Amino acid sequence: MNFFKKIKDGLSKTRQSLVGSIREVVGEAKLDEEALEDLEEVLISADLGVETSGQLADRMRKRALREAMTGDDVLKALREELAELIDETKLGGDAYKPRDASEVDGPYVTFVVGVNGTGKTTSIGKLAARYAEAGRKTLIIAADTFRSAAVEQVAIWAERANVELVRGATGADPASVVYDGLEAAKARGIERVLVDTAGRLHTKTNLMAELEKIDRVAKKVIPDAPHDVLLVLDGTTGQNGLAQAKKFRESIGVSALIVTKLDGTAKGGMLVPIVRELNIPVRWIGVGEQIDDLVPFKAELIVDAVFGEEETGFLQGSLEEAAKRAEEAKTDWSDFDAIP
Amino acid sequence: MAHRSQLVSMFGELQDKLDGFFQTIKGRGRLNEEDVQAALREVRRILLEADVNFKVAKSFLKKVEERAVGQEVTKSVTPGQQVIKIIHDELVHLLGQTFEPLRRSKDTPTVVMMVGLQGSGKTTSSGKLGMYMTKRGLRPMLAACDLQRPAAVDQLERVGEQVNVPVHAQREHKDPVKTAMAARDEARQKGRDTLIVDTAGRLHIDEALMDELREIKKQLRPSEILFVADGMTGQDAVNSAQAFANQLGVTGVILTKLDGDARGGAALSIREVTGVPIRFAGIGEKLDEFEEFHPNRMADRILGLGDVVSLVEKAQEAVDEKEALKLAQKMQSQQFDLEDFLKQIRQIKKMGPLEGLLKMIPGANKALKNIELDGSELKRTEAIILSMTPEERQKPGIIRGSRRKRIAAGSGMKVQDVNRLLNQFTAMKKMMKKMGGQKKMRGMPKGMIPKNLPFPPS
Numbered sequence: 001m002n003f004f005k006k007i008k009d010g011l012s013k014t015r016q017s018l019v020g021s022i023r024e025v026v027g028e029a030k031l032d033e034e035a036l037e038d039l040e041e042v043l044i045s046a047d048l049g050v051e052t053s054g055q056l057a058d059r060m061r062k063r064a065l066r067e068a069m070t071g072d073d074v075l076k077a078l079r080e081e082l083a084e085l086i087d088e089t090k091l092g093g094d095a096y097k098p099r100d101a102s103e104v105d106g107p108y109v110t111f112v113v114g115v116n117g118t119g120k121t122t123s124i125g126k127l128a129a130r131y132a133e134a135g136r137k138t139l140i141i142a143a144d145t146f147r148s149a150a151v152e153q154v155a156i157w158a159e160r161a162n163v164e165l166v167r168g169a170t171g172a173d174p175a176s177v178v179y180d181g182l183e184a185a186k187a188r189g190i191e192r193v194l195v196d197t198a199g200r201l202h203t204k205t206n207l208m209a210e211l212e213k214i215d216r217v218a219k220k221v222i223p224d225a226p227h228d229v230l231l232v233l234d235g236t237t238g239q240n241g242l243a244q245a246k247k248f249r250e251s252i253g254v255s256a257l258i259v260t261k262l263d264g265t266a267k268g269g270m271l272v273p274i275v276r277e278l279n280i281p282v283r284w285i286g287v288g289e290q291i292d293d294l295v296p297f298k299a300e301l302i303v304d305a306v307f308g309e310e311e312t313g314f315l316q317g318s319l320e321e322a323a324k325r326a327e328e329a330k331t332d333w334s335d336f337d338a339i340p
Numbered sequence: 341m342a343h344r345s346q347l348v349s350m351f352g353e354l355q356d357k358l359d360g361f362f363q364t365i366k367g368r369g370r371l372n373e374e375d376v377q378a379a380l381r382e383v384r385r386i387l388l389e390a391d392v393n394f395k396v397a398k399s400f401l402k403k404v405e406e407r408a409v410g411q412e413v414t415k416s417v418t419p420g421q422q423v424i425k426i427i428h429d430e431l432v433h434l435l436g437q438t439f440e441p442l443r444r445s446k447d448t449p450t451v452v453m454m455v456g457l458q459g460s461g462k463t464t465s466s467g468k469l470g471m472y473m474t475k476r477g478l479r480p481m482l483a484a485c486d487l488q489r490p491a492a493v494d495q496l497e498r499v500g501e502q503v504n505v506p507v508h509a510q511r512e513h514k515d516p517v518k519t520a521m522a523a524r525d526e527a528r529q530k531g532r533d534t535l536i537v538d539t540a541g542r543l544h545i546d547e548a549l550m551d552e553l554r555e556i557k558k559q560l561r562p563s564e565i566l567f568v569a570d571g572m573t574g575q576d577a578v579n580s581a582q583a584f585a586n587q588l589g590v591t592g593v594i595l596t597k598l599d600g601d602a603r604g605g606a607a608l609s610i611r612e613v614t615g616v617p618i619r620f621a622g623i624g625e626k627l628d629e630f631e632e633f634h635p636n637r638m639a640d641r642i643l644g645l646g647d648v649v650s651l652v653e654k655a656q657e658a659v660d661e662k663e664a665l666k667l668a669q670k671m672q673s674q675q676f677d678l679e680d681f682l683k684q685i686r687q688i689k690k691m692g693p694l695e696g697l698l699k700m701i702p703g704a705n706k707a708l709k710n711i712e713l714d715g716s717e718l719k720r721t722e723a724i725i726l727s728m729t730p731e732e733r734q735k736p737g738i739i740r741g742s743r744r745k746r747i748a749a750g751s752g753m754k755v756q757d758v759n760r761l762l763n764q765f766t767a768m769k770k771m772m773k774k775m776g777g778q779k780k781m782r783g784m785p786k787g788m789i790p791k792n793l794p795f796p797p798s
């Protein structure tokens with residue numbers, strides 16, 4: 001599968017408009033104060049947040065004193081400054097790392113969590129299809145017993161992906177559904193388990209407690225479960241994305257993000273503060289409604305995702321570089337089938 | 341509970357900051373351009389952090405500046421308060437002054453079409469709107485025209501069941517336009533006066549979807565097309581709202597997921613680019629958690645002032661003015677006893693779930709992080725007090741060992757719980773003594789509310 005083309009197609013709006021707007025405000029003239037202010041606004045308009053945008057603009061301001069920059073230089077410099085701000089070396093290196101699938105004996109359990117309407121169920125359908133394609137015996141546990149017809153929705157995805165399903169009745173205790181599901185997974189020799197949880201706003205203490213209960217109950221069946229917790233973020237979300245990521249991480253721990261709806265015009269820039277502040281890597285991005293419209297994302301690609309574009313010489317280079325890196329990391333990429 | 345004037349004075353973080361800016365001009369008489377600009381830079385940050393689109397923020401601040409510069413500083417308020425008032429008024433003005441009811445058509449049924457991005461909450465909002473209409477004496481019907489998302493039809497059917505509104509659904513074909521038309525016929529036959537059409541959610545750049553929606557519009561001629569928008573949306577809110585407005589001509593907005601902690605600046609952006617009013621707000625997952633949109637409250641929320649107005653309203657609803665005054669006097673005169681404490685607990689309980697209540701107070705979320713918010717602590721406290729004799733309630737000092745044991749047994753609690761309550765009460769009285777001397781309760785969100793509430797940190 002040509003994942004890179006997918007990323008490119010899916011993110012093209014992000015890149016075109018952001019880089020396009022940057023070029024517009026920067027122009028070919030010297031980077032002066034007015035251009036810097038406009039630049040900051042462009043970054044804010046991409047949802048990078050007031051703080052990150054301000055810091056980036058400040059770094060550029062300092063840099064503009066040292067070197068004369070126009071057009072492409074500005075983009076190149078921005079890219080470097082962002083890379084430094086994010087501190088790519090630290091990416092992914094933290095306590096919430098997912099367990100390696102090869103170390104897990106028995107079913108590898110992934111929780112999929114998030115606020116309402118971000119695309120959890122759809123993402124699960126797509127992930128399940130991927131695992132099934134890779135020949136993994138996969139089971140979905142439909143533990144969203146709250147929203148009307150959520151179970152039916154995931155059941156349709158399970159059918160499309162041709163994987164097994166354990167479902168709870170509407171209104172049933174989601175923890176008990178997960179318990180039953182994991183028992184079934186063990187008994188049936190399942191390799192991958194995806195748990196679809198109900199959407200919950202991170203501010204609802206009782207619902208977050210419910211999630212923690214699911215976690216505790218899962219451990220009764222499989223002591224080291226979940227091996228992976230994916231937080232699904234809506235790519236059109238603004239600064240609240242950070243609060244969501246923070247609260248879910250505090251509650252159940254998040255090992256990676258799935259960012260959805262990036263095929264629209266939203267820039268998804270709120271990923272930058274999340275990656276920066278919480279150091280949670282982006283693992284998948286959703287770029288469409290089709291079953292294969294979920295593409296793997298390398299944590300290090302985030303800078304490219306924000307500032308990459310192929311129109312210009314430099315960015316052409318960056319894109320090729322990104323492609324090459326992704327190519328080199330091919331063994332890692334297959335991890336996305338090996339580890340979820 | 342505190343009085344309206346006290347509650348309204350809780351301007352929180354923003355006021356503190358703005359007051360700082362204006363400290364130097366106290367006594368100078370007029371707000372000058374420099375001062376105002378410095379203050380507005382701070383406001384700009386606040387708006388952008390609330391996800392107000394940067395262009396919208398810019399034009400908004402310009403209007404505020406024009407109004408603020410040259411204004412006389414009145415003696416009764418601080419310059420910060422005055423600028424906040426200007427900002428707040430301007431925000432309320434932009435968000436739409438008063439609630440506008442939905443238009444009805446001459447022909448029955450009146451058709452209301454629900455449109456928006458995936459996951460914004462169209463199906464849930466359709467059900468909520470159905471319930472809202474039923475409560476107001478209308479006879480709505482729901483039309484399941486989202487034939488894209490798996491099980492969307494099932495979902496609407498369930499929702500319809502829950503709110504007791506019939507649903508028109510067709511499973512034999514995948515044509516939303518035909519479904520919509522058949523739904524209208526059925527509504528007519530069955531004497532339903534309103535048809536709420538739930539449509540498929542897709543991105544605004546999806547031409548096929550827009551064509552489909554345009555066709556439904558053409559056939560059904562809805563009197564309202566409501567754009568359902570996620571209240572947590574970021575800067576892109578302007579793009580999606582504009583696309584739906586331009587291509588379909590939306591007539592109103594429903595803002596959803598406002599029960600979270602997003603500041604909801606998208607409301608301002610959407611209002612500005614579409615030019616249509618925000619009609620309703622989704623404030624919870626349950627189907628009755630839906631209300632008419634209040635520009636006032638939204639303005640407070642965007643500015644981070646907390647939902648002070650709602651809080652005041654709730655307090656007024658629940659609290660008998662005379663009773664409150666008596667309590668306040670008792671507090672000041674140190675005659676406050678456990679009997680009064682009990683009354684206070686019951687008033688708080690009347691105001692609704694604590695979690696929702698406390699969220700309206702700026703800063704309270706942070707301050708109350710470790711406190712049990714489900715109200716069960718209130719119930720327990722109530723139980724303990726109810727197990728006391730009237731004499732004990734009036735003179736808690738007489739409650740010694742054996743009485744404590746009896747009270748614990750009577751309320752099904754432990755002696756430690758009784759001790760804790762009594763200690764809490766003593767501490768509270770001490771604090772009241774201190775507060776009695778203070779006229780203004782500026783520190784309320786940070787200090788008074790949590791300590792004053794009759795439940796200890798768990």
